[in-house]
Amino acid sequence: MTVPHTRTQPTERSPAHYPLLLRLEGRSCVVVGGGKVAEGKVEGLVAAGGDVTVVSPELTERLLAWFEEGRIDWNPRPYQKGDLAGRFLAIAATEQRDVNEKVWQEAQEHSILLNAPDDPPHCNFILPAVHRQGDLVVAVSSGGRAPAFSVWLRDRIAQGIGPEYGAYLDLLGELRPQVADRFTDPTERRRAWQRLIDGETFEHVRRGDTGAAHRTALESIDTEEEL
Missing domain, CATH: 1.10.12 (Lyase 2-enoyl-coa Hydratase; Chain  A, domain 2)
Incomplete structure (x- = not known):
């Protein structure tokens, strides 16, 4: 019996991401959201020298401590249009897709870099899993397809880079x-x-x-x- 040949259709992929490292010292950044996810993003932005404002009715204990220490600014309310005005970079970390959509629209209007964790349609950049040793940076990305795999691979690589x-x-x-x-x-x-x-x-x-x-x-x- 002859088995008919079926041609496999190529999988359509989005264009590849362009990897780069940003200088954020003195740059205005805004994080929408005040939970644990936002906390991790704020920590990275502050470490890179960014001037960070958090927009959220509430903050985690660590975020509140950073605000009281003067390390970040805080607008204690929900997001509203205009919060991205004059910003270089924004992160939508609310876990609310409707809010992410509004932040995305504003970012698009003003050509602002935006990342929304676990919400790829509302991102124009994604964040890799990172291992640092001094100024050495090793970054691993799955292109947003499987962030947990990026973390797993980063940890394996990190074992050999002390x-x-x-x-x-x-x-x-x-x-x-x-x-x-x-x-x-x-x-x-x-x-x-x-x-x-x-x-x-x-x-x-x-x-x-x-x-x-x-x-x-x-x-x-x-x-x-x-x-």
């Missing part, structure tokens, strides 16, 4: 101006960085031997590449 990676990045950052000044040709500069990163410097950092790490790094930069 404080030594942040310390190594600090050293590389210190050396960057020196490498840039010495190697004006982009190809030579790229090769110098490759020698440095592929060398033994990281192992010295891992062992906590700062002096050896600096010496090895400088030797890697000075070494002429074999032809």
